[in-house]
Amino acid sequence: MAYDVIVLGSGPGGYPAAIRASQLGFKVAIIEKESLGGICLNWGCIPTKALLKSAQVFDYMKHSTSYGINASDVSADFGGVIKRSRGVADKMSKGVQFLMKKNKIDVIMGFGKIKAKGQIEVTGADGNKQLVEGKYIVIATGGRGKELPNLKQDGKKVIGYREAMVLPDQPKSMIIVGSGAIGVEFAYFYNSMGTKVTIVEFLPRIVPVEDEEVSKELEKQYKKQGIEIMTNSSVESVDTTGTGVKATVKKQDGSTTTLEADIVLSAVGVVANIEGIGLEENGIKTEKGKIVVDAYQQTSVPGIYAIGDCSPGQALAHVASKEGINAAEHIGYNEKKTNHLPDVMDYNNIPGCTYCSPEIASVGYTEKAAKEAGYELKIGKFPFMASGKASAAGATEGFVKVIYDAKYGELLGAHMIGMNVTEFIVEAVVARKLETTAHEILNSSHPHPTMSEAFKEATAVAYGEATDI
Incomplete structure (x- = not known):
């Protein structure tokens, strides 16, 4: 079985890499040992968000009188909550199956091991082996939970x-x-x-x-x-x-x-899944438990790429996805399918989101890191207690904090904690990508009433122009 590109792993890095390679005109196969979508769709990002939504709904019902609603005998069906979460995950995994068919990508189930440059041996659940050949290989094997020696997991207690x-x-x-x-x-x-x-x-x-x-x-x-x-x-x-x-x-x-x-x-924490996939045997360099890559995700062996949690960038789904697309586009450039190199990753402009309650979202420098980097700072902080939308929603916890370079007005970092902040951190990400200044943020109309206008309000605080606090 011969392909142009073989992707080892179908998580949020692997399947976008496969799709982008297919879009560029390559014949693509993806190898997956468990479920399409990888950990993120099946055991990570997606099902946990379903659990958290159920918890949030339960919290709302327990405090419904705060909203003028009387709900009695409210209780949680723990089994039902788990079942809903698994249903959401299964639906998303089936969605990836559809995307594979739509983009004419062959899915090969089993554990893949690189045997030589351009060759992967796949061992199926039945123990049978097959050799898959491809000019390019993208390693997207992801990560797993770290196990401490004094905290051995038994899966029960x-x-x-x-x-x-x-x-x-x-x-x-x-x-x-x-x-x-x-x-x-x-x-x-x-x-x-x-x-x-x-x-x-x-x-x-x-x-x-x-x-x-x-x-x-x-x-x-x-x-x-x-x-x-x-x-x-x-x-x-x-x-x-x-x-x-x-x-x-x-x-x-x-x-x-x-x-x-x-x-x-x-x-x-998380450790990379790099054992038993043929790295050492094929001279693919690793360092500190990760596969060493260049700016375009290529390993020490030309034609073999590594993306996502098994490579050095942040262990985040959106990082893996962009790295996978970059790898595919670099292959496309090598094969003259595109006439430009992909835009390399800026790992200091990656949003981090934590979906607890209140939510946390951040990008760029923390205040401490910005000071250590030698910047003179202008810092603004706007509490959601002063937000009309937050008050109406009954979610006044938290704040938006922005950090600007005092000399040029460059947005160095943004840090948010509150309801739905994971949805509007992207304003800071795009602003930093475009090298937007505080002046431009202040002169961009933000819709009212929204919680997202707190970003502009925090900027106004940093520059002594606040009108709502």
Whole structure:
């Protein structure tokens, strides 16, 4: 079986790479060991958003009197919530199947291993092997949850994100280790459903990659919601011999305490899936657990590309998607299907979104990073408490914070926490891409009443022109 391009993995990086290659006129195959759409569609981005939406609806119903609505005997059907989430994921995976057919891409199910340049051996579920040949290979094998040596997962009492999405019964209590996006999203979901949640974070603050003020605000809101938070703390060991789990937690001062819960969820990060796919045998260089690539995602072996979580960029679906398209377009340029090179990734202009409640969205420099880079800053912060739309929606938690270079008015970063902020962070992304200045933001009409106008209002605060605060 011979192709122009073979894509190894069908996640949010792999399937766009395959489609773009097909659009450019290449004969394409995609190899997938489990389900089309990869982790994102089946066990990550999409099903978790379905769970979070159910939790949000439940929260609305529990507080319906705040909106002048009387809802009685409100309860959550945990099994029904899980079932809806799986249904959403299945529908999206079927959508990728349709896209493969529409773009005439051959789907080969099985585990792929690079045997030589231009050759992948695919082992099917039945153990049978077949050799697939292609001039170009795009590795898009993604990542998986990291497992700590002192926090071994058994899939029942000590679990990862996959098990957390399909638990047969709702736990009464849960310890979540790690407060990145996965940790805080599951913390909101389970707490809203009625589970007693404790977050244990090794670093001094939760969501540690975010701007410090965002971390403080989320911690404040989570504590109001009843979530317990332990920072500067680490889980040293777990005892699963009893009916639940006993976790020994070491605090900053060196003392230890024992936490008891039904389940421990390990959410301590992601590692790349690069084992057993033929990298070493074929001279494909790796570094720090990732495949080394150039600006166009090409590995140390010409004709072999790597994209998404298995390469060095941020482990985000939208990063993988753009990297996959760039790889396909670079192949197209090499084969004279296009007359220009793709626009290389700007990894300092990638939006990060966390779908807890309140939501978090950010792009560019944090205040600390901007100061360390030597910029003189103008900073504006607009609280949603002053937003008419936020008040009408009953969602006045949080703020928009903008960071400008005082010399030229360049937008260095934007950091938001509040309802639906993941939907309007893109204004900051596009503004930074176009090198827009604060002056242009201030002179662009923002619709009223919206929560998105807080971006302009925060800019006005930075320049002493605020009229609504």
